[in-house]
Amino acid sequence: xxxxxxxxxxxxxxxxxxxxxxxxxxxxxxxxxxxxxxxxxxxxxxxxxxxxxxxxxxxxxxxxxxxxxxxxxxxxxxxxxxxxxxxxxxxxxxxxxxxxxxxxxxxxxxxxxxxxxxxxxxxx
Numbered sequence: 774x775x776x777x778x779x780x781x782x783x784x785x786x787x788x789x790x791x792x793x794x795x796x797x798x799x800x801x802x803x804x805x806x807x808x809x810x811x812x813x814x815x816x817x818x819x820x821x822x823x824x825x826x827x828x829x830x831x832x833x834x835x836x837x838x839x840x841x842x843x844x845x846x847x848x849x850x851x852x853x854x855x856x857x858x859x860x861x862x863x864x865x866x867x868x869x870x871x872x873x874x875x876x877x878x879x880x881x882x883x884x885x886x887x888x889x890x891x892x893x894x895x896x897x
Contacts, residue, residue: 779825781817782844785836786883789816792829795882799861800846802827820846839884851875851891 786792796802796818805826806817819826830836848854851868855877859865867877868889875891 782825782827782841783830783833783836784827784841784844784881784885785833785838786829786831786881786885787838788882789814789829789831791882792816792831793818795863796827796829799858799863841885841887843888844885845876845888845890847892848889849892851877851889854889855879 784792793804793807793816797804800820802818802820804816804818806815808815814831816829817826818829831838855865855868858879864880865877866880868875868891869877874893877889879887879889881887
């Protein structure tokens, strides 16, 4: 196998403009692609410099807005980011210490749950 990394994660949303505002203006992601492809709009965003990006998909069969789980985003300032997001009106659960590290859950406008995690402690 020659797989090198995850390229795109699909996040189902109900309103691409509202999702774009959240992911770009609130989380600080960059827009990589925002174009109409026939009846479908391809909206792809990513944290600055990341190899993996998100496509914010709307109206796709089998994709229900608000069902994304298990997406983990690493931050170098978990407490600061959580405070800033909460101040901006974002639903934030945590942060909390877990056996595997410190994390919080952030809920986007559709109910998709993103985990913000501090860098994992070095284990020996």
